[in-house]
């Protein structure tokens with residue numbers, strides 16, 4: 270009781286210093302929370318991937334393609350239900366900075382594989398009927414203010430030329446983990462044009478998207494598919510969509526690791542700042558602590574005062590920081606940069622990590638000053654007066 | 656009828672500075688009776704505070720014997736010494752050493768937190784003690800809202816609220832003007848006379864020393880023959 274009163278009174282003694290320290294803590298806790306959320310969001314795409322879907326690509330690398338006739342042979346493999354395909358288009362809409370993923374897909378069945386894309390039946394039909402039609406995700410449409418019927422010019426990079434697509438459908442995500450920032454067009458339309466100009470590049474596809482009957486057989490079916498094309502001109506590599514996405518993530522693993530490291534560096538820095546504040550505070554109060562000891566208070570009590578003060582700072586910093594993380598995260602999620610992520614939501618584990626970091630900051634910051642103040646000899650402490 | 660409260664025999668204290676031993680007190684022998692009021696005088700650096708701190712149990716001698724009320728306090732552990740101080744010693748400092756974040760009332764309450772008095776018992780004691788030092792109307796003031804003399808009176812209240820046997824005062828008037836100093840000295844005399852507190856006071860000021868019943872001179876760590 271009295272102990273708490275003394276701690277709180279001490280905390281608010283140097284108001285500016287406390288305010289600055291807490292502000293630093295808030296910034297660090299928010300930054301930590303946002304960076305952790307970025308990492309979560311990064312993996313979210315892979316986590317939402319269905320394990321009932323396989324992805325087959327050229328065994329050498331994603332940049333090499335496969336002939337489309339592979340599809341017929343895949344269909345005959347036991348366990349394979351539907352085979353569709355998609356091709357990275359990689360065009361530019363007005364500015365390169367407007368980047369969003371574009372895929373040329375088999376308009377007939379590609380969306381049968383993706384029930385998480387909620388498309389109105391009449392709009393899907395309109396897309397299938399229009400060779401230059403496009404389907405776009407809700408987030409993307411909102412970002413650029415597109416409506417059904419709008420004609421979108423896209424400058425090709427892999428498939429050179431100025432292309433025009435008419436939006437026929439806008440799809441929503443089934444839940445917030447579904448990415449809705451893609452742009453889909455007819456592969457047939459692209460392929461025809463390619464064939465006209467470069468006959469040898471025609472009928473080639475980047476990946477096959479395969480729906481299987483039984484997710485638990487994914488490994489076997491993948492092997493069977495790859496066996497089918499062993500010793501072919503283009504050997505294949507088949508894996509679950511999740512593994513494929515994680516492979517994508519793994520390519521950027523260095524960045525993810527860097528983000529993780531930075532988030533902990535931020536905490537480490539604020540730890541040093543708070544420790545410094547506590548050290549300054551404890552040094553200024555050496556005589557007061559000595560006086561308490563003269564009165565009969567134990568060295569442990571003095572250490573506990575410093576410890577408690579650091580914990581109060583950490584508590585305020587973490588409390589405000591965690592509360593601010595949510596609006597900041599949703600603000601970021603609604604910004605163009607945040608739109609790149611399917612979901613950018615602060616997870617419970619991130620909040621717990623923030624709490625843990627705050628506790629660690631408080632404890633570690635109090636360690637040295639608390640220990641030192643407890644140990645100072647009374648007579649030495651008293652000599653600090655005047 | 657002399658009843659010896661503080662027995663000091665061949666007491667020595669030295670500090671180690673680097674690998675050198677610096678003797679501060681040498682061969683001090685002194686007895687202080689219960690109910691005595693003694694002034695310790697001497698030039699700066701003569702070891703007055705050091706001796707006072709030894710008697711108050713906040714520092715430990717390096718030699719000799721120091722027995723208070725029959726107890727050899729140089730043999731107590733740090734923790735035991737803290738408990739011993741809490742129940743036997745009231746300390747008054749030159750610069751009052753009040754907690755700036757606590758009111759006069761709360762400052763006086765501090766030493767009582769180490770007792771098992773109830774909240775209301777504490778209140779009763781604090782109010783009585785603050786009344787004794789004439790600060791009933793300043794209970795909720797913070798130290799920086801009080802004059803030096805008033806702060807020292809709060810410190811006196813804090814020192815006596817636990818009803819200790821001995822009051823040790825290190826230049827209690829050193830930072831006060833004439834009037835406040837004489838108020839404080841009168842208060843100490845009063846505590847000595849009416850409550851029978853044994854008081855050991857370090858002072859530079861010959862006038863202040865006269866408040867005591869007995870004056871002891873220290874010089875270069877040694878006691879001189881008593882002048883009265």
Ligand SMILES: Nc1ncnc2c1ncn2[C@@H]1O[C@H](COP(=O)(O)OP(=O)(O)OP(=O)(O)O)[C@@H](O)[C@H]1O
Nearest residue numbers: 648649670679697698699700701702703704705706
């Ligand atoms: N912790 C310490 N370490 C080393 N030397 C010390 C320590 N404390 C005191 N001394 C030395 O002991 C001597 C006596 O100090 P003390 O404080 O007892 O003097 P004093 O008589 O109270 O002087 P003043 O009137 O200035 O308060 C001084 O020379 C001082 O430098």
Ligand SMILES: [Mg+2]
Nearest residue numbers: 703704705825
């Ligand atoms: Mg002194």
